Amino acid sequence: MKRLPIAERREQLVEAAIAVASREGIDAATVRAVAAEAGVSLGVVHYCFQDKDELLSAMAHEITRQNLSQSLLEMPVHGEPDVIIERALDLLWGGISATRGSQLLSYELTTYSMRHVEVRQVSVNQYLVSHEAASQFLETLARSASIAWTLPIETMARLVVMMTDGVVLAWLADGDDAAARENLRVFAEFLSGHARPVGADGVALPTRARDASA
Amino acid sequence: MKRLPIAERREQLVEAAIAVASREGIDAATVRAVAAEAGVSLGVVHYCFQDKDELLSAMAHEITRQNLSQSLLEMPVHGEPDVIIERALDLLWGGISATRGSQLLSYELTTYSMRHVEVRQVSVNQYLVSHEAASQFLETLARSASIAWTLPIETMARLVVMMTDGVVLAWLADGDDAAARENLRVFAEFLSGHARPVGADGVALPTRARDASA
DNA sequence: GTCTATAGTTGGATAGAC
DNA sequence: GTCTATCCAACTATAGAC
Numbered sequence: 001m002k003r004l005p006i007a008e009r010r011e012q013l014v015e016a017a018i019a020v021a022s023r024e025g026i027d028a029a030t031v032r033a034v035a036a037e038a039g040v041s042l043g044v045v046h047y048c049f050q051d052k053d054e055l056l057s058a059m060a061h062e063i064t065r066q067n068l069s070q071s072l073l074e075m076p077v078h079g080e081p082d083v084i085i086e087r088a089l090d091l092l093w094g095g096i097s098a099t100r101g102s103q104l105l106s107y108e109l110t111t112y113s114m115r116h117v118e119v120r121q122v123s124v125n126q127y128l129v130s131h132e133a134a135s136q137f138l139e140t141l142a143r144s145a146s147i148a149w150t151l152p153i154e155t156m157a158r159l160v161v162m163m164t165d166g167v168v169l170a171w172l173a174d175g176d177d178a179a180a181r182e183n184l185r186v187f188a189e190f191l192s193g194h195a196r197p198v199g200a201d202g203v204a205l206p207t208r209a210r211d212a213s214a
Numbered sequence: 215m216k217r218l219p220i221a222e223r224r225e226q227l228v229e230a231a232i233a234v235a236s237r238e239g240i241d242a243a244t245v246r247a248v249a250a251e252a253g254v255s256l257g258v259v260h261y262c263f264q265d266k267d268e269l270l271s272a273m274a275h276e277i278t279r280q281n282l283s284q285s286l287l288e289m290p291v292h293g294e295p296d297v298i299i300e301r302a303l304d305l306l307w308g309g310i311s312a313t314r315g316s317q318l319l320s321y322e323l324t325t326y327s328m329r330h331v332e333v334r335q336v337s338v339n340q341y342l343v344s345h346e347a348a349s350q351f352l353e354t355l356a357r358s359a360s361i362a363w364t365l366p367i368e369t370m371a372r373l374v375v376m377m378t379d380g381v382v383l384a385w386l387a388d389g390d391d392a393a394a395r396e397n398l399r400v401f402a403e404f405l406s407g408h409a410r411p412v413g414a415d416g417v418a419l420p421t422r423a424r425d426a427s428a
Numbered sequence: 429g430t431c432t433a434t435a436g437t438t439g440g441a442t443a444g445a446c
Numbered sequence: 447g448t449c450t451a452t453c454c455a456a457c458t459a460t461a462g463a464c
Contacts, residue, residue, distance in 0.1 A: 003429060025329035030457065041431055046459065108325045114318055114386060115239035127387045155396060158384060162397055166380030170372060172328060173341045182369065183376055190404060217447060244439060255449050260441065431464075438457080446449075 010048050010058065013038050017059040018066075022101035026108040031055070053118045060109045060122040067102055068133040070095050081145035081195055086188045088141055093184055096168060097177060103168050134160040147195040156194065163187050224262050224272065227252050231273040232280075236315035240322040245269070267332045274323045274336040281316055282347040284309050295359040295409055300402045302355055307398055310382060311391060317382050348374040361409040370408065377401050 004012070016038035021029035031052055035045045049055040076087045096103060106126070113122035134157040142148060149156050167187070171180040218226070230252035235243035245266055249259045263269040290301045310317060320340070327336035348371040356362060363370050381401070385394040 006429085009429090025325075027329070031459085032457070042458090043432080043460085044430060047429070052458070104325060104328055107321065108329075110383070110387065111239075111318060111322045111325060115241070115322075123387055151400075155400075158393060159397060159400060162380035162384050163377065164380075165383050166376035166378075169324070169379050169383075170376050173324065173337055179372060183373060186365075186369075186373060193407070220447085223447090245441085246439065256440090257442085257450080258448060261447070266440065429464105431462100433461085433463095435460075436458090438455105440453105440455085442453080443451085444449100445451100446447105 006048060009040075009044070013040075013045060013048055013055065014058050014062050017055060018063050018102075018105075021059065021108075022063075022099075022105050026105065026112055029056070029059075053116075056109075056112075057119050057122055060113070060119070061125060063102060063105060063109070064126050064129050067099065067106055068129055075140045075144055078144060078146070081147050081197065082188070082192050084145040085141065085191050085195070086185070088137070088144075089184045089188050089191075092137075092164070093181065096164075097171070097180070100172070104172055107169070107172075130161045131157050134158075134164075141191075142195070145195070146198055148198045150194045150196055163190075220262060223254075223258070227254075227259060227262055227269065228272050228276050231269060232277050232316075232319075235273065235322075236277075236313075236319050240319065240326055243270070243273075267330070270323075270326075271333050271336055274327070274333070275339060277316060277319060277323070278340050278343050281313065281320055282343055289354045289358055292358060292360070295361045295411065296402070296406050298359040299355060299405050299409070300399070302351070302358075303398045303402050303405075306351075306378070307395065310378075311385070311394070314386070318386055321383070321386075344375045345371050348372075348378075355405075356409075359409070360412055362412045364408045364410055377404075 013034060017029055017034045020033050020037045024033075031045050032042060034055065035042050038045075045055065049058070074091060076084050076091075078084075110123050110126060113119045113124075113126075131154075135153055138149060138153060138156050138160065151159075167180055167183050170183070171177070227248060231243055231248045234247050234251045238247075245259050246256055248269065249256050252259075259269065263272070288305060290298050290305075292298075324337050324340060327333045327338075327340075345368075349367055352363060352367060352370050352374065365373075381394055381397045384397070385391070
């Protein structure tokens with residue numbers, strides 16, 4: 001546990017910060033607590049990070065990456081659009097419901113960032129990463145299911161982020177897993193309602209399309 | 215500014231707490247800052263409230279009431295369902311977008327409550343009040359527009375709360391008023407899609423109903 | 429690079445004069 | 447009921463020995 005290069009030490013401390021903050025909340029993630037969690041002394045943290053805000057920012061960046069990357073990479077192959085959409089949301093929900101502390105921490109970081117100018121970038125980054133992930137999610141979904149979206153991808157992505165936040169917040173509040181899944185089912189219906197079938201090459205199939213213009 | 219009955223003093227302090235917390239965030243709402251905001255000395259606050267948590271709980275209860283009561287009381291009269299729904303969401307948004315600090319504070323209180331057992335009731339209360347308000351909103355809407363909802367009122371209410379949270383969070387993050395209104399427009403379409411017309415007396419009109427069973 | 433020790437703040441809570 | 451004064455705990459941050 002001694003004499004690590006500073007880059008590795010920083011990684012270790014960020015992981016420790018994530019651990020303690022996910023478990024006990026953002027207020028509990030003091031420099032002291034992080035040092036204790038990592039098994040180093042207080043001075044080490046201040047040697048690796050200029051101040052607490054820099055540590056918090058690094059932690060936020062990493063947890064945003066972790067929360068979103070895992071759920072969105074695997075996607076079902078081909079099949080009926082409605083089935084694929086519902087299955088994709090199931091996978092998404094699996095990744096979320098298994099990481100309650102991280103999800104809650106993510107919202108704590110959002111509000112914290114909105115109140116403290118020194119870490120303003122955190123919520124901006126969360127916003128950008130979430131929307132990028134949602135866009136990729138929708139595009140992969142469209143390719144897998146041979147569909148196109150009836151609204152611009154940016155609009156759809158914002159709706160996906162919005163609904164995901166809503167579902168997760170409600171679930172954090174009441175812990176009702178069944179209700180969250182029910183919400184996702186309605187969410188899936190909503191997505192299906194804004195999809196129109198296209199050929200495998202991406203060309204619309206006018207005979208089945210609900211709206212040839214759009 | 216002297217010798218008020220304790221009930222009035224408590225009200226005054228709660229208002230001061232709301233003011234400072236809405237303006238500067240939950241972390242800035244220290245007992246000292248609240249006392250200064252109210253123009254009283256530190257001891258007065260501890261005389262009126264057993265500890266900080268009791269003050270925070272009182273503040274949370276009051277701001278939850280304020281945030282939700284104002285927007286939901288006025289509702290348009292009769293007319294075409296789609297128009298009424300969109301107009302109702304416009305009114306809702308007006309009440310929200312004018313109170314950015316309060317909205318953000320509400321989410322800060324939610325996450326704070328979820329991490330501190332002593333104020334656990336705060337988020338439970340937020341949940342209950344929000345769902346009750348959403349249910350009333352939907353019922354008033356149904357009466358005004360002479361429609362019925364195709365899903366159980368509890369399910370619909372949870373969806374309304376969920377979507378409202380999502381829209382507000384996204385708006386807090388990027389401040390994009392136009393995008394929020396666009397989201398609400400889609401939200402309105404969603405609501406319209408789950409409404410079916412009934413007679414003014416609440417009886418379904420089978421000739422126009424999309425689904426006579428439900 | 430890592431440790432201990434400590435300076436310097438801030439904030440919750442209480443005691444006691446008025 | 448209200449004020450001032452004070453205690454005590456926890457935290458960020460730095461200095462300096464090793």
